[in-house]
Amino acid sequence: MKNQIGRPRPRTLAPRLSRRQFLTGTTATAAGLALLGRGPAVLGQQVRELQVWHTEVEPQTVKTVQEGSIAEFERRFPGFKVRQQPLAWGDLNTKLLAAIAAGSPPDLTHLNPFMTASLYTKGLLRPMDELIRALGEKDIHEATQKLQYFDGRYYGVTHAMGGIYIAERRDLREQKGLKPPQTYADLVDLAAALTEEGTRYGLTMPGEKLYIGFSFPAEWLASNGGSWVDPTTWRPRLASRAMVETLQFLRRLNPFMPPSWSGQKYLDTLAALATGKVAMAYLSGARTIGYVERDAPEGMRDPEHFQPMFRPHGPSGQTGVSALDGENWTVFSQSKYPQEAFEFLRIFYKREHYMKYCHSVPIHLTPIFKSMINDPEYLAHPRIRKWRSWHDAMITGLREHRFLPIGFSRPDDKLLPFLAELDGSGIVADMVIAAMVGGADPDAAAVRAQQRAEELLTQLGFKRWS
Numbered sequence: 001m002k003n004q005i006g007r008p009r010p011r012t013l014a015p016r017l018s019r020r021q022f023l024t025g026t027t028a029t030a031a032g033l034a035l036l037g038r039g040p041a042v043l044g045q046q047v048r049e050l051q052v053w054h055t056e057v058e059p060q061t062v063k064t065v066q067e068g069s070i071a072e073f074e075r076r077f078p079g080f081k082v083r084q085q086p087l088a089w090g091d092l093n094t095k096l097l098a099a100i101a102a103g104s105p106p107d108l109t110h111l112n113p114f115m116t117a118s119l120y121t122k123g124l125l126r127p128m129d130e131l132i133r134a135l136g137e138k139d140i141h142e143a144t145q146k147l148q149y150f151d152g153r154y155y156g157v158t159h160a161m162g163g164i165y166i167a168e169r170r171d172l173r174e175q176k177g178l179k180p181p182q183t184y185a186d187l188v189d190l191a192a193a194l195t196e197e198g199t200r201y202g203l204t205m206p207g208e209k210l211y212i213g214f215s216f217p218a219e220w221l222a223s224n225g226g227s228w229v230d231p232t233t234w235r236p237r238l239a240s241r242a243m244v245e246t247l248q249f250l251r252r253l254n255p256f257m258p259p260s261w262s263g264q265k266y267l268d269t270l271a272a273l274a275t276g277k278v279a280m281a282y283l284s285g286a287r288t289i290g291y292v293e294r295d296a297p298e299g300m301r302d303p304e305h306f307q308p309m310f311r312p313h314g315p316s317g318q319t320g321v322s323a324l325d326g327e328n329w330t331v332f333s334q335s336k337y338p339q340e341a342f343e344f345l346r347i348f349y350k351r352e353h354y355m356k357y358c359h360s361v362p363i364h365l366t367p368i369f370k371s372m373i374n375d376p377e378y379l380a381h382p383r384i385r386k387w388r389s390w391h392d393a394m395i396t397g398l399r400e401h402r403f404l405p406i407g408f409s410r411p412d413d414k415l416l417p418f419l420a421e422l423d424g425s426g427i428v429a430d431m432v433i434a435a436m437v438g439g440a441d442p443d444a445a446a447v448r449a450q451q452r453a454e455e456l457l458t459q460l461g462f463k464r465w466s
Helices: 019-023 026-035 059-076 089-101 113-121 129-135 170-175 184-194 209-223 241-256 266-274 288-295 338-348 351-360 382-386 388-399 411-415 419-425 427-436 442-459
Strands: 048-054 080-086 108-111 165-169 280-284 306-309 322-325 328-330 403-405
Touching: 048 059, 048 089, 048 338, 059 080, 059 338, 059 351, 089 108, 089 113, 089 419, 108 113, 108 338, 113 328, 113 411, 113 419, 129 338, 165 170, 165 266, 170 184, 184 241, 184 280, 209 241, 209 280, 209 322, 209 403, 209 419, 209 427, 241 427, 241 442, 266 280, 266 288, 288 306, 306 388, 338 351, 382 388, 403 411, 419 427, 419 442, 427 442
Parallel strands: 048 080, 048 108, 322 403
Antiparallel strands: 108 328, 165 280, 165 306
16 A cells, blocks of 8 residues: 655656666666756766765765765766765754755755655655666665655665664673663663762763654654554654653663763763773664774773663563664755766665775665675675674664664654654753753653644644544
């Protein structure tokens, strides 16, 4: 059955091409563009700039994209120069919405999955069915394949997948004879046991609004049998038992965290873990490995000391759930050079370039292609060999359905056209901070957030409840 979330449907601009036609040779490329109504820029023409925005800001990744996909694209289309703009995850939404409002979005960009439905219903996205078929529709992992699939069409493709975990000092936990936490209560007990007054706290997490006010609450709801809204009426569920129990859990956890944690940034928490100031970092992916190898003491830069743990579940939940980090590539209806944007993606996903891209941050940039995830060449990377347990955790999490896209409390949240607005409102962040560190009663904080969320959705025209 088709997903019914909105009627605007941008027209497809590309004819159907076979996988072989699409993926091989400049002849097919030029022919495809000619069929689309405009050939690529050629020598002698004024140089045009293809704007590409993405969220991979690490220097080695930027360099890999520049020397691989961009270099090949510019060789094939000498009338174009590609300008890549790496953006911090927290800056992406703000800059994108401003660019869209001004009528000048990038030609190609990463897009958070929770924003996709909102933009789709406004008719702002171009379909990319031909690209998906050419890449190998059935080879794209099920965890990400249809995150941007509306009314029978694809509007995005994930750049890579990264599981989110709690990173722990495994050695410290094992010295206490404790097991990885399965429940909220277990995590509180573990944090208490690993706290050494004056020298080390049990756990820390970033206080940035994008995490504490959206990404984490979605995970907590999913891990405790809750959801952002009622699936039928769209009435918010911020005052539900699932959320109130979570706020109570967070209050119990707070004493075993650094007093200044709410002012910490994500990278601060990784540094605190690597240098022994905390025993656990609540927000961690395999990107953490790089900081451990740089900042941890000699003799401790290994998986015997640093390991990932899955999220625990709450008293009303059954399985801990965490975010699957992975923005989707998107081409806007307003993009200046949409055909060339699709051609860039064809080059980006070529094995020779995509393998190097994923290896630029091993394991955290796990390939979206099932055929590549366990490919011997992919697994041969030195960091993956050394930290194989982190790769195995990623595979286990995918197999056990322990991941949801960032900001999702359930798979069908991809259909909600107001998650971006809820994120931007600050309502959830205010609730969490008030209850966790501000001394507010969890029930009262949840009721206040519920009222504000209902007002927001009513103002946006999404009220379905009576």
